[in-house]
Amino acid sequence: MNLGTRKILDRSFTAVGITSILLMAAALLVVVVPIFSGGIGAIFFKGTIEHRKIQYNEFEKGSRKVIDRQIAEVTPYRQEVYRILDAFEADMETMEPAEKRDYLSKYKKVRDIVAHLLGPIPGDPEPILLRYQYGTTRWEKAEESLHDLMFVTKWDYSNPEEMAKQYFVPRADEFAGTALAALFPYMEKNLDKMLLPEQTFYWGFLTERSLDAHIFGGIWAEIQGTFFLAVGAMLFAFPLGVIAAIYFTEYARENFFTSVLRSANSTLAGVPSIVFGLFGLAFFINTIKVSDSKSVLAGSLTLAIMILPTIIRAAEEAILSVPRAYKEASMGLGSTKWRTILTVILPAALPGIITGGIISLGRAAGETAPIIFTAAVSVGATIGVADVFTQPTPALSWNIYNLASEHEAANEIRHVQYGMVLSLISIVLLLNLSAILLRAHVSKKLKG
Amino acid sequence: MQEVLKKKSGENRALAPRESRKTIGNINVQNPRMVCRNVNVFYDEKQAIRNVSIDIGRNEVLAMIGPSGCGKSTFLRCLNRMNDTIDSCHVTGEILFDGKNIYDASVDVVPLRAQIGMVFQKPNPFPKSIYENVAWAPKIHGIVESKSDADEIVESSLQKAGLWEEVKDRLDQPGTGLSGGQQQRLCIARAIAVSPEVILMDEPCSALDPIATAKIEDLIEELRTQYTIAIVTHSMQQASRVSQRTAFFHLGDLIEVGSTETIFTKPSHQLTEDYITGRYG
Numbered sequence: 127m128n129l130g131t132r133k134i135l136d137r138s139f140t141a142v143g144i145t146s147i148l149l150m151a152a153a154l155l156v157v158v159v160p161i162f163s164g165g166i167g168a169i170f171f172k173g174t175i176e177h178r179k180i181q182y183n184e185f186e187k188g189s190r191k192v193i194d195r196q197i198a199e200v201t202p203y204r205q206e207v208y209r210i211l212d213a214f215e216a217d218m219e220t221m222e223p224a225e226k227r228d229y230l231s232k233y234k235k236v237r238d239i240v241a242h243l244l245g246p247i248p249g250d251p252e253p254i255l256l257r258y259q260y261g262t263t264r265w266e267k268a269e270e271s272l273h274d275l276m277f278v279t280k281w282d283y284s285n286p287e288e289m290a291k292q293y294f295v296p297r298a299d300e301f302a303g304t305a306l307a308a309l310f311p312y313m314e315k316n317l318d319k320m321l322l323p324e325q326t327f328y329w330g331f332l333t334e335r336s337l338d339a340h341i342f343g344g345i346w347a348e349i350q351g352t353f354f355l356a357v358g359a360m361l362f363a364f365p366l367g368v369i370a371a372i373y374f375t376e377y378a379r380e381n382f383f384t385s386v387l388r389s390a391n392s393t394l395a396g397v398p399s400i401v402f403g404l405f406g407l408a409f410f411i412n413t414i415k416v417s418d419s420k421s422v423l424a425g426s427l428t429l430a431i432m433i434l435p436t437i438i439r440a441a442e443e444a445i446l447s448v449p450r451a452y453k454e455a456s457m458g459l460g461s462t463k464w465r466t467i468l469t470v471i472l473p474a475a476l477p478g479i480i481t482g483g484i485i486s487l488g489r490a491a492g493e494t495a496p497i498i499f500t501a502a503v504s505v506g507a508t509i510g511v512a513d514v515f516t517q518p519t520p521a522l523s524w525n526i527y528n529l530a531s532e533h534e535a536a537n538e539i540r541h542v543q544y545g546m547v548l549s550l551i552s553i554v555l556l557l558n559l560s561a562i563l564l565r566a567h568v569s570k571k572l573k574g
Numbered sequence: 575m576q577e578v579l580k581k582k583s584g585e586n587r588a589l590a591p592r593e594s595r596k597t598i599g600n601i602n603v604q605n606p607r608m609v610c611r612n613v614n615v616f617y618d619e620k621q622a623i624r625n626v627s628i629d630i631g632r633n634e635v636l637a638m639i640g641p642s643g644c645g646k647s648t649f650l651r652c653l654n655r656m657n658d659t660i661d662s663c664h665v666t667g668e669i670l671f672d673g674k675n676i677y678d679a680s681v682d683v684v685p686l687r688a689q690i691g692m693v694f695q696k697p698n699p700f701p702k703s704i705y706e707n708v709a710w711a712p713k714i715h716g717i718v719e720s721k722s723d724a725d726e727i728v729e730s731s732l733q734k735a736g737l738w739e740e741v742k743d744r745l746d747q748p749g750t751g752l753s754g755g756q757q758q759r760l761c762i763a764r765a766i767a768v769s770p771e772v773i774l775m776d777e778p779c780s781a782l783d784p785i786a787t788a789k790i791e792d793l794i795e796e797l798r799t800q801y802t803i804a805i806v807t808h809s810m811q812q813a814s815r816v817s818q819r820t821a822f823f824h825l826g827d828l829i830e831v832g833s834t835e836t837i838f839t840k841p842s843h844q845l846t847e848d849y850i851t852g853r854y855g
Contacts, residue, residue: 379661449698451694451696451698452698452700452701453659454656454659454692454694454698455694455698455699455700455761455764456700457656457659457687458654458656458687458691458692458694458765459687459688459691459692459710459711459714459764459765459768460683460684460685460686460687460688460689460711460714460715460768461684461711461714462684465714469710469714470700473701474701
């Protein structure tokens with residue numbers, strides 16, 4: 127091959143390599159940017175007075191004085207809304223039955239939206255669910271509801287060839303000539319005066335419990351559950367894995383038995399996580415009954431089994447990469463094998479072992495399938511450390527899935543879901559970052 | 575030296591033929607420290623050492639020379655049972671230390687290896703501080719109890735190894751940060767910290783520059799007054815400089831033993847002469 131061709135090949139190879147890395151980076155950006163912006167929205171947003179009321183009533187945060195003053199500020203504007211509603215209701219009483227029936231269903235929608243925006247309408251019975259006791263807490267959600275109030279969404283089915291088209295009709299038209307017609311321009315003009323949006327830094331999203339299945343409140347129960355499960359899994363898997371790696375590298379002789387063990391280990395590393403989940407249910411809960419039903423303990427054990435092969439592998443590699451010279455030096459000085467392993471080989475292998483451990487910890491924190499059947503519940507209280515043996519827990523990975531697919535108000539609380547995703551990604555990234563830093567620190571200390 | 579040798583080989587000395595594999599020379603010494611008799615070493619089926627018998631005397635430096643693969647390192651590693659760490663290796667014959675066979679089932683290798691220390695080809699300090707490198711072995715053998723004991727041992731060992739002046743101000747720094755020659759002297763200090771009686775050296779200077787090598791050789795000369803030393807070396811100059819007796823190995827056989835002077839000036843075996851005059855090796 128002549129020099130010209132070789133250069134061209136070299137360059138095209140470089141170009142392909144750089145392109146693929148750029149593609150990866152672009153893909154990462156496409157994924158990470160929405161997660162980040164959406165997740166940050168769970169903490170930084172324009173909060174309304176309803177948010178501040180919840181914070182005060184449920185978590186005793188904020189000042190009574192300020193809230194009272196703001197309530198006094200919004201009340202006149204809200205009174206006007208209620209007055210218009212009352213006037214229209216009074217009007218309806220005087221209508222013909224057919225006309226009244228026609229208005230009634232349309233009016234109910236309006237009333238629901240107003241209640242959703244401002245909280246229960248005076249005179250209505252006190253709602254039982256927390257979600258109906260307060261109005262809209264986030265300004266952008268309030269604006270969406272306002273749009274719903276102002277316009278009726280219609281679908282145009284005229285062309286059977288194409289998908290139906292969405293279009294909006296002003297709702298005021300439905301009530302033209304009635305007392306309610308005044309409501310729409312009034313709401314549009316004065317909504318901010320009724321809700322008093324303020325830029326809010328809601329740190330409590332990370333540290334407070336959820337209220338009414340994540341409609342309000344934070345995700346502390348999930349963060350804590352994730353922490354319990356991942357740390358629990360490490361408590362089982364890390365010591366076992368390191369001991370197994372020591373056995374494989376220092377004690378096991380090359381024979382049929384150990385080669386079977388090794389290939390079993392590699393196979394386990396490739397088993398899909400849902401299989402581990404079913405195994406955990408069948409073995410830990412149904413067979414040996416570590417707990418009556420789902421529990422953090424059963425989930426941790428299942429996760430531990432799942433990450434064990436990775437830990438063994440990483441520790442084995444790390445131990446094998448310790449220079450033989452260290453071992454010989456130690457043995458040559460008359461140290462026992464066990465002491466050599468403990469004081470010379472393990473310290474030198476520590477950076478690699480720790481890295482493998484923390485990356486497995488990140489994996490345990492992020493896995494969903496193994497905990498579906500063994501540990502996770504969609505809505506649950508924040509549990510204490512003493513409850514881990516008997517109680518299930520919410521966990522970030524599972525609740526992200528739950529909010530995305532099964533939650534009754536999934537559309538209303540996308541920000542919570544994004545917040546959870548961002549928290550989970552941050553936890554895993556932080557773990558990996560700490561693995562890198564720890565590794566650098568330890569190996570620097572060893573090398574000098 | 576080679577000039578001298580060439581001249582000498584011109585003389586009509588009767589040399590043992592190349593084909594003879596019997597050990598020539600006096601394997602015995604007065605009042606020996608270690609006595610090896612009929613030592614055979616096998617790696618699985620392959621025999622690496624055949625029927626080697628030799629004494630190692632007190633306060634002498636025994637050099638073991640020979641071409642690559644002749645088994646000299648294997649033999650050296652038998653002397654403190656370092657070969658135990660290799661699964662496929664097994665040893666027959668007797669190696670007596672203080673009148674006891676070290677391959678006897680009742681012998682504990684832990685104190686044995688403290689008595690017969692070893693210095694390796696490549697400097698291999700632990701990834702710990704200089705102080706820890708030296709103090710580690712005395713600690714695990716329970717020789718030191720207090721911090722002051724350890725300080726004393728560290729200082730005296732480093733002094734014996736001729737390293738104290740160079741490192742006394744940075745004992746807490748990692749041993750791996752020293753230069754190659756300093757690292758090797760640190761390894762020697764580490765070995766003598768447990769007060770061994772014999773020190774085995776496996777090509778201790780092969781990874782070092784000439785100046786560092788000279789320092790180690792001076793050190794060996796000093797250590798000889800207190801310890802028995804067996805050294806494997808590839809450098810015949812080194813063997814002739816540091817040793818009193820020399821053993822020549824060839825393909826697993828001990829071909830010739832004698833005082834260093836005799837071996838290098840009047841070798842009796844054809845193979846020995848060929849090797850030291852550089853015809854192969």
